[in-house]
Amino acid sequence: MLRFSLFALAALTAACATPAEQVSAGDSDCFRAGSVNGYSVIDRNNVEVRVSPSRRYVLHTDWDTYNLRSAQGIAVRSPTGSICTGETQGILLETGGQTYPVQSVSRAPEPATQG
Numbered sequence: 001m002l003r004f005s006l007f008a009l010a011a012l013t014a015a016c017a018t019p020a021e022q023v024s025a026g027d028s029d030c031f032r033a034g035s036v037n038g039y040s041v042i043d044r045n046n047v048e049v050r051v052s053p054s055r056r057y058v059l060h061t062d063w064d065t066y067n068l069r070s071a072q073g074i075a076v077r078s079p080t081g082s083i084c085t086g087e088t089q090g091i092l093l094e095t096g097g098q099t100y101p102v103q104s105v106s107r108a109p110e111p112a113t114q115g
Contacts, residue, residue, distance in 0.1 A: 028084035029107050031057065033076045041069045047093060048108055049076060056108035057083070059093060061100040071095040 031051045038050040044066060047059045059076070068074060076083060079090040083105055091102040 028086050030082050030084035031055065033078050033081055033083055036074075036076050039068070039074050041065050047074070049074075057085070058106050058108050059091070059102045060104040060106075061093060061102055063100045065093075065100060067098070068093075068095060 035051045036049045037052075040048050042048050042058065044064055045061055047061070047065050047068060048056050049059060050056050073095065075094040077090075077092040077094060083091055085105050085107055088102050088105055091105065093100040093102060
C-alpha cells in the first residue's frame with residue numbers, strides 16, 4: 001500500500017510539474033535544484049547560483065566556501081528537488097566530497113545597469 005501511495009504521489013507531482021526553471025510554493029520564490037547552470041563564490045559564506053540569465057540566488061552557509069572557487073562544479077541538493085527562498089531544511093551544497101548545509105536562500109539583487 002505504501003509503495004502504491006508513493007508511486008501515486010510521484011505520478012501526481014510529475015503531472016502537475018511546472019517548467020523546470022521556476023516552481024511556485026505560495027509566496028516563496030523557488031527553482032529546481034537541477035536548473036542551476038552556474039555559480040560563483042561571493043564571499044566566505046555566500047555562493048551565488050544562476051538558474052537563468054535573469055535569475056540568480058544567494059545560498060548562505062556557516063561554512064567557509066572559499067575552496068569552492070577552485071572546484072570544477074557544485075551540486076545543489078534538496079529533499080524535494082526544489083529550492084525556495086525562506087525554506088532551507090535539508091538543502092546542501094556539495095563538491096568534491098565536501099558538504100555545506102545551507103542556512104538561508106535569497107533572491108540575488110538585480111545587477112546595476114551601466115549607463
